[in-house]
Amino acid sequence: MEYIVVDFEWNQSPYGKSASNKRLPFEIIEIGAVKLDEDGREIDRFSEVIKPKVYRKMHHVTKSLTGITEKDLNHGARFPKVLEDFMLWCGKDYMFCTWGNLDLLELQRNMKFYHLENLLPGPIKYYNVQKLFRIFYDEENSVMSLEHAIDYLRMEKKKDFHRAICDAEYTAAIFAGMDKEEAKRWYTMDYYQNPKNRKEEIKLVYDTYAKYVSKEFETKEAAMADREVRTTRCYKCGKTALKRIRWFSGKNRTYYCLAECPEHGYIRGKIRLKKTDAEKIFVVKTLRLIDGEDAEHIEAMKEEVRQKRQEKRHREGVHEG
Secondary structure, three states, rough: EEEEEOOOOOOOOOHHHHHHOOOOOOOOEEEEEEEEOOOEEEEEEEEEEEEOOOOOOHHHHHHHHHHHHHHHHOEEEOOHHHHHHHHHHHHHOOOOOEEEHHHHHHHHHHHHHHEEEEEEEEEEEEEEEEHHHHHHOOOOOOOOOOHHHHHHHOOOOOOOOOOHHHHHHHHHHHHHOHHHHHHHHHHHHEHHHHHHHOOEEEEOOOOOOOEEEEEEEEOOOHHHHHOOOOOHHHOOOEEEEEEEEEEEEOOOHHEEEEEEOOEEEEEEEEEEEEEEOOOEEEEEEEEEEOOEEEEEHHHHHHHHHHHHHHHHHHHHHHHHH
């Protein structure tokens, strides 16, 4: 298997959000990729700029960061041609590697805009090198920049950042030095092309947490009533964990629960509801073993929610009276 370490640069509406195309808020204008063999040695690279169709004028921030001009882009080919060349270049047996979790999301959004999803069926399994960096080097900063990681490892900075091939090259240099067998334990799934039915649902188990991505539901209520969505089975032993606090709506439209496995202790459940482009709902549930202090935090959060609801009902009652 080979590794395709890829980076994309994208442009957006230079006239503000109101002038943005809802189907394509970010238009890819450059693809850069480095191909590594199983041992992390570079064997090839890909670099192309793309002539835009939606945003023909550069956003000032994008232009400043990348140095790419409208003149540069006019020399490029259109996205469908560049994408086809890129996918052929990738080959058949490969694994994507990116810095962060946005690149493959925007790639698929651009592909959907041009009706090219068949060139890369999802959900997509890949390595998030930013995530691996945090795990391997015990770094707590979840949004660490690529440049910071290069500085942390004291690697030479031969090229500027924020050009696709340069960022791909730096990311490849970081990934090449990682233990590939250890990395296999921490792969990531991008579910922009989300499961449509029960058979396609995703269940991932890592050392410290488990993730479940559900099928589609018509409504939020139907999703939260689903038995598989609500279950809190311990991902260490497979036994059902007894709920101490049932699912409740917390901050940022996120649901939480607290369960307890007789063998492994407290488990925090966390559910995020995601909406598809077709206005359907699917669930991303994470189960994680926690200690007593974190369990108390869930209890405090539940109590805070209860008090706020009680205060709201009281205000509404006073207003009606």
